[in-house]
Amino acid sequence: MAKQPRNLAGKVVAITGGARGIGRATAAALARKGAKVAIGDLDRELAERTAQELGGGVVALGLDVTDRGSFAAFLEQVEARLGPLDVLVNNAGIMHVGPFVQESEEVATRQVDINLHGVITGSKLALERFLPRRAGHLVNVASTAGKAGVPGGATYSATKHAVVGLTEAIRAEVRGSGVETSIVMPVPVNTQLAAGLQKGRGIGLVEPREVAEAIVGALERPRQDVFVPRAIGRTVRLGALMPRPVYEAVGRLMRTDRVLAGADASARAAYERQAVRGSAQLPAAPEEIATPGAGERTEAVPSREAAGD
Template sequence: MARPSLAGKLTGKVVVVTGGAQGIGAATAAALHRCGARLALGDLDRVRAEKTAGELGPDVVALPLDVTDTAAFTAFLDEVERQIGPIDVLINNAGIMPLSPLDQEDDAATRRLLEINVHAVVHGTREAVKRMKPRGSGHIVNIASMAGKSGFAGAATYCATKHAVVGLSEAVRLELRGTGVEVSCVMPAVVRTELAAGVAEARFIKSVGPDDVGAAIVTALLRPKFDVFVPKSLDLTGRIARLFPRPFGEWLVRVLGGDQLLASAAHSPERAEYEDRAARSVPSVPPGGSV
């Protein structure tokens, strides 16, 4: 966590968290609220978002948000600015992780992943740039994953979406150089939330809690940094792995059991409730429609 002497930098800042009702979003909101930020939580589950906001304090705004509805997403951001002021920080956190081998993944699941994990992040980032760039200040935080740097069996499309978030963030960072708008890309390991239900503890990388991710995001806002690995050791692990030829790296992952980390959880009983909820996160764009 950042030193207390820096915490005042977030006091009064308007921060938007998508997918803010639970998990990483709720933990991040709590950490930011302790730093004095003015928060707006957006989530498809309005009831849970309002409950989370109420637990944080009467000054926290909770609004319904379907990130796949781009017009509604824009209107949501407009409403936040109407209620509490210009947005200083946008945290694109909303995302899903249904698991299955690619040949068993139906097209509806693929569409949900792409709409929620990629297109919504692109739209949110674009909207943030339009609002922040003219003011010469702001910070965009995109939540990716260690799956944005590597591939994991049983989660091919999910990995593809997180690779997209990393690439998007890297490119936008270059576009915004010198404008005063910062970009951070957060890449956690397995986070102990509903999204990771049924995923076993890895032997080679320790899982983290949502509070760990929230603390890392606060630190990145106080001391702007692009690559945010949670835990920090992920960065070193990745650098070391890239020093060796691919066959050796893949052999090492198999020896450590990483090749089945997500695949083995795909049909576990512990994931049933989450998989059902993720399947109900239906994109607003009908099949065959334009985006």
């Protein structure tokens, strides 16, 4: 007999990069389940608008995941406002596309700082809360690029491989403690991060709501590996059993080697400029807001750290 899904009503959930994309969709899905949700984002103004639109008491806070002090303050404010943290979704991430040898040191460092160091920092800060309570769920958003290196996104792939390895190691360390972990590994998601990407044969974009639904499902029925779509997990596992020349030939046949390497640079220009090369400063004392209300609608304002993957 299948276990009943866990009730998420009243659970305190913090989501990084929550102003749009996967983060926003996840906040909306969890709020509908009755969870108490806080979204953190470098673009605090957009986070506030998102909270207003989602309603359900969603709390918006400024957050720079590359700054440990900012991350610590974010979680402290979440707990002060909503109560002890039950779930952290490390979603914030960026992606640069282009030949590896042409990638600047600045762009490479920024991806590592946000995609990896941000997840490391958030994971530690969450576990410091979860372990003494013998409860909590750490959700780290990686990518299918965390299972196979993708041409045209070498540094991005490296950060996502690292997030997969990090979360697997954490899982082994906290086994038996009551703390749970999940790694979310979607194919490209229809957010600004995926602007201008090519489609592989038989593999299209998934929508942010699909990733959000998978995250909610992993919280209700905990599991470690969360592929989106779920069927891609079978493809990844099958590929791991193939000899490398066969695996690479299949990738070329499916044109997965062109998804990033063949990206339209002009279509990605705005995203790359703002998310990858841009910067933003948080106010000295970010204020949280909790807003009731309006239904969800799509925003056109770009967020520097909210796309997720």
